[in-house]
Amino acid sequence: MSWKDTMLYSIINTKCPRCHEGDMFPKGTLYSPRRFSEMNEKCSCCGQFFEPEPGYYYGAMFVSYAFSTAIFIAVWIALSFLVEEVTMSMMIAVLLVVVVGLLPINFRLSRSTWINFFIRYKGPCKPARE
Numbered sequence: 001m002s003w004k005d006t007m008l009y010s011i012i013n014t015k016c017p018r019c020h021e022g023d024m025f026p027k028g029t030l031y032s033p034r035r036f037s038e039m040n041e042k043c044s045c046c047g048q049f050f051e052p053e054p055g056y057y058y059g060a061m062f063v064s065y066a067f068s069t070a071i072f073i074a075v076w077i078a079l080s081f082l083v084e085e086v087t088m089s090m091m092i093a094v095l096l097v098v099v100v101g102l103l104p105i106n107f108r109l110s111r112s113t114w115i116n117f118f119i120r121y122k123g124p125c126k127p128a129r130e
Contacts, residue, residue: 007116014112016043016050017119024050024115025108036104039111045125050115057111064110071098071106 003009004020016022022043029035042049051057075098079086099106 005121007121010121011109011112011116014108016046016048017112017116018048018122019043019046019125020121021045021125022048024112030104030108037107046122048119052118057114060110060114063113064106067106067110068099071095071102 007017009015010017010020013020014024016024022045023040025039026035029038039050041051072095075095076086076091079091079094083090
């Protein structure tokens with residue numbers, strides 16, 4: 001089993017959970033303010049639909065919440081090492097910058113994680129039966 005065959009590879013690289021080859025999101029849209037949330041309809045390789053049913057990604061909000069909590073804790077720990085006294089306004093300002101800066105990444109990773117919970121890797125690309 002290689003790195004490319006793992007669920008973590010699919011999540012981090014936002015690849016299709018079934019074949020790990022097709023991209024879930026269009027290229028060049030990660031930090032485009034109006035387009036970072038656009039998703040490809042289906043995998044360009046195996047044909048796996050990325051939104052199997054309406055409202056499918058509501059559960060990804062819980063994954064996003066977990067990622068945000070980890071970010072908050074990491075910022076708090078980093079600030080307590082870097083600054084003698086962490087004030088509330090300092091914490092809010094740093095969190096605002098970090099969370100807004102990481103929003104597109106958090107959005108994509110939470111969706112990628114969510115779909116990988118339910119769709120398993122089937123091996124290299126094989127066209128899906130329609």
